[in-house]
């Protein structure tokens with residue numbers, strides 16, 4: 117009997133389907149990514165034009181996220197200095213509802229791909245917002261906990277990158293609320309490795325890590 121046995125055939129089919137699903141996921145376009153890539157490869161004049169366009173879009177964002185000095189509301193994130201791809205990816209998960217926030221979802225649908233790319237490029241090229249927090253009594257302990265539980269993804273100075281958000285100097289109330297959301301698990305923030313990291317950290321140590329991160333440059 118040389119024919120493929122049903123079980124083997126099913127395995128092959130599953131593997132093929134799995135491959136399809138994977139390539140489909142990898143190919144899912146994130147709105148604005150192509151536009152951003154063009155700007156990044158563009159001439160200095162094209163890059164300046166994108167920054168000017170992004171600044172105009174950001175005048176609207178400033179109503180909540182604040183001017184360069186930082187978010188206007190304590191529980192909202194600063195965006196300056198964040199990697200442009202992280203910003204675009206988050207706008208995308210708001211748009212699709214995987215990160216639940218009704219206003220940002222509407223915005224994710226309303227902005228064009230070009231506007232998303234230019235505003236992400238604009239924020240990424242701003243110097244990071246100077247931290248408003250000063251080190252507290254638990255900051256040093258927070259630094260040790262960060263080194264143990266978080267550094268392998270967010271980087272030694274918590275400056276993040278394409279796939280990991282910058283945390284250094286982020287608003288303390290935003291950090292606190294976000295870490296509690298990951299811990300609890302809910303539609304506002306879903307990323308299982310972050311839930312695991314906050315569980316390993318321990319809820320009682322969230323404050324220490326927040327004190328450390330919010331006062332970092």
Ligand code: HEC
Nearest residue numbers: 173174176177179180192193203206207217219220235281
């Ligand atoms: C009406 C208020 C409001 C306005 C205006 C607004 N946002 Fe937001 N933004 C929010 C809220 C609320 C959150 C979610 C915070 C949270 O997770 O709790 C958010 C989160 C974000 C995040 C996620 C950042 C991170 O660190 O994960 C990005 C990116 C973002 N906004 C981009 C923008 C851009 C770009 C604009 C302008 C085009 C804008 N927002 C305008 C309210 C606003």
Ligand code: HEC
Nearest residue numbers: 265266269279280281291294306307309310313314317325
């Ligand atoms: C396995 C890699 C990994 C580890 C370990 C990790 N993180 Fe994260 N973290 C991420 C990723 C990826 C995101 C963005 C996920 C998303 O889209 O919600 C994130 C998001 C966050 C955010 C939200 C930032 C923002 O701008 O919205 C905070 C705060 C955070 N992490 C803090 C921590 C802390 C504190 C630790 C250690 C206790 C930690 N992370 C450990 C990968 C990691």
